[in-house]
Amino acid sequence: MSTAAPAVALRGLRFAWPGTPRPCLEIDAFELAAGERVFLHGPSGSGKTTLLSLIGGVLDPDAGHVAVHGQELGALHAGARDRFRADHIGFVFQLFNLIPYLSARDNILLPCRFSRARRARIAAAGGDPAAEAARLAARLDLQAALLDHPAAELSVGQQQRVAAARALIGRPPLVIADEPTSALDADRQRGFLDLLLAECAQAGAALLFVSHDGRLAEHFDRVVALGELNRVAGEAA
Numbered sequence: 001m002s003t004a005a006p007a008v009a010l011r012g013l014r015f016a017w018p019g020t021p022r023p024c025l026e027i028d029a030f031e032l033a034a035g036e037r038v039f040l041h042g043p044s045g046s047g048k049t050t051l052l053s054l055i056g057g058v059l060d061p062d063a064g065h066v067a068v069h070g071q072e073l074g075a076l077h078a079g080a081r082d083r084f085r086a087d088h089i090g091f092v093f094q095l096f097n098l099i100p101y102l103s104a105r106d107n108i109l110l111p112c113r114f115s116r117a118r119r120a121r122i123a124a125a126g127g128d129p130a131a132e133a134a135r136l137a138a139r140l141d142l143q144a145a146l147l148d149h150p151a152a153e154l155s156v157g158q159q160q161r162v163a164a165a166r167a168l169i170g171r172p173p174l175v176i177a178d179e180p181t182s183a184l185d186a187d188r189q190r191g192f193l194d195l196l197l198a199e200c201a202q203a204g205a206a207l208l209f210v211s212h213d214g215r216l217a218e219h220f221d222r223v224v225a226l227g228e229l230n231r232v233a234g235e236a237a
């Protein structure tokens with residue numbers, strides 16, 4: 001990994017879902033600079049979540065290259081790719097993907113269990129994972145008592161904030177957020193976005209933020225329409 005490398009670099013990317021007649025994504029080139037905050041938007045079904053899964057190495061492209069912080073994901077075998085993802089990428093998923101029977105606290109701490117790099121970054125900043133989980137939860141307006149509750153007992157908005165704390169803990173250099181504010185009321189949306197931007201700025205992390213809510217776009221360094229990148233979407237438009 002190189003710190004001078006872009007957070008994300010895509011070249012000649014092509015991906016089709018199995019059994020579908022034409023590609024979902026064809027992207028000649030895209031870069032997200034280290035520390036850059038990009039707002040990505042596009043119509044429903046245009047391939048935003050698919051693109052995030054390719055950048056996260058959860059899906060493999062049919063052709064082309066995906067590099068995260070200079071590391072070509074295709075060069076890593078499955079186990080190494082899982083470790084790389086745990087160390088370097090914080091995800092906030094559209095459907096949160098919390099483990100329902102684990103407490104909110106244990107969900108937030110989960111990446112630290114898998115990633116030595118995240119634990120090391122917390123230690124280097126003079127903290128420990130439990131204190132960092134509590135700090136992030138407080139910043140996200142999650143009451144301390146809620147941290148002992150199983151994730152399944154939390155409201156949708158609370159689950160979303162737990163998912164954000166889980167993504168941010170241990171300061172991954174790339175944060176990927178897929179419609180993270182959709183379940184929050186307007187006040188919490190703004191607070192959530194402020195926290196995400198502040199935490200990413202403090203950690204020097206790049207942020208790739210997908211949303212339908214164009215009102216949030218003004219807070220980002222750059223706004224990208226997937227239709228401008230994706231040749232398939234361009235043809236369909």
Ligand SMILES: Nc1ncnc2c1ncn2[C@@H]1O[C@H](COP(=O)(O)OP(=O)(O)OP(=O)(O)O)[C@@H](O)[C@H]1O
Binds near residue numbers: 018045046050
């Ligand atoms: N697991 C899957 N198997 C087959 N096709 C899929 C799968 N997931 C998504 N697709 C298809 O890929 C296309 C892009 O879907 P994707 O979820 O990436 O869009 P999106 O832009 O994130 O949409 P939304 O804004 O509604 O979340 C859609 O046509 C969808 O039907």
